[in-house]
Amino acid sequence: MLNPEEFIEDSIQKIKDEIGDEKAIIALSGGVDSSVCSVLVQEAIGDNLIAIFVDHGLLREGEVEEVTNTFQDRLNFNYIDASEEFLTALEGVDDPEEKRKIIGKTFIDVFEREADKTDAKFLVQGTIAPDWIETDGEIKSHHNVALPSGMVLEIVEPIRDLYKDEVREVGLLLDLPDKVVHRQPFPGPGLAVRVIGPLTKEKLDIERKADKIVREEIEAAGIDKEVWQYFAVLTDTKVTGVKGDQRDFGYLAVIRIVKSVDAMTAYVPELPWEVIKKISQRITSEVSEITHVSLSISDKPPSTIEFA
Known part of the structure; x- marks a missing residue:
């Protein structure tokens, strides 16, 4: 010890x-x-x-x-x-x-x-x-x-x-x-591994906006010290959505929230649904390029904490 x-x-x-x-x-x-x-x-x-x-x-x-x-x-x-x-x-x-x-x-x-x-x-x-x-x-x-x-x-x-x-x-x-x-771990390659696919300044800006919303809502809910990491991932997948009464075609973002002690293993805890719902609503309403938000529920192993 x-x-x-x-x-x-x-x-x-x-x-x-x-x-x-x-x-x-x-x-x-x-x-x-x-x-x-x-x-x-x-x-x-x-x-x-x-x-x-x-x-x-x-x-x-x-x-x-x-x-x-x-x-x-x-x-x-x-x-x-x-x-x-x-x-x-x-x-x-x-x-x-x-x-x-x-x-x-x-x-x-x-x-x-x-x-x-x-x-x-x-x-x-x-x-x-x-x-x-x-x-x-x-x-x-x-x-x-x-x-x-x-x-x-x-x-x-x-x-x-x-x-x-x-x-x-x-x-x-x-x-x-x-x-x-108590700052949550952040990978050395930064947002390069949280933006799936080729990097552009535009995609990095989208990811920053979505990630900020995740951090703000987790911290506002007072559960930031209960979990290990909490962030958004911008995938390279586009999904049909509806903005107003018009068809839209934007990115799929994924919320990733895990608990861990040493980063060798991690699990997705039970999360307040109202917090997850608010994160999703804010991302799709405040980040115009994103039309769909999903929640990652995979533990490590078999997954890793980061998506890439």
């Missing part, structure tokens, strides 16, 4: 021993994994850590502002807008595994450029146990595990052996804000 106090003390010493007086960069997403890593390494090497927050154009609505406001005064924080670079690289790509690999490589390209500017020698990553277990088991590759060959930065993974619930325990002891510690 994890002892968070001992883990923090041991980790800070290991980081000091491994990095020494060298500089390091970290991919800060604002999620609990990268946030815990950032604070741990900051404790060990101070401002020799550069926390790089990359906007890859695949973030949820309001996320750039939220992460910036949380960390710009706490860390040696560097915001980079690389959205055009990522979206250009992903143009026309349909296969989700190919999306992951492109995103992973583009991340590394961005970080290596920043390392050149800062003389950084190390890349800190928020890899946790389910990431490398799923990658090794060939379930799906994770952007912070399936790194391209030829990497010139040395990798440091302070929380590699922890599960998500353990990472949260550590985050609380590091005095991270509650909204960060």
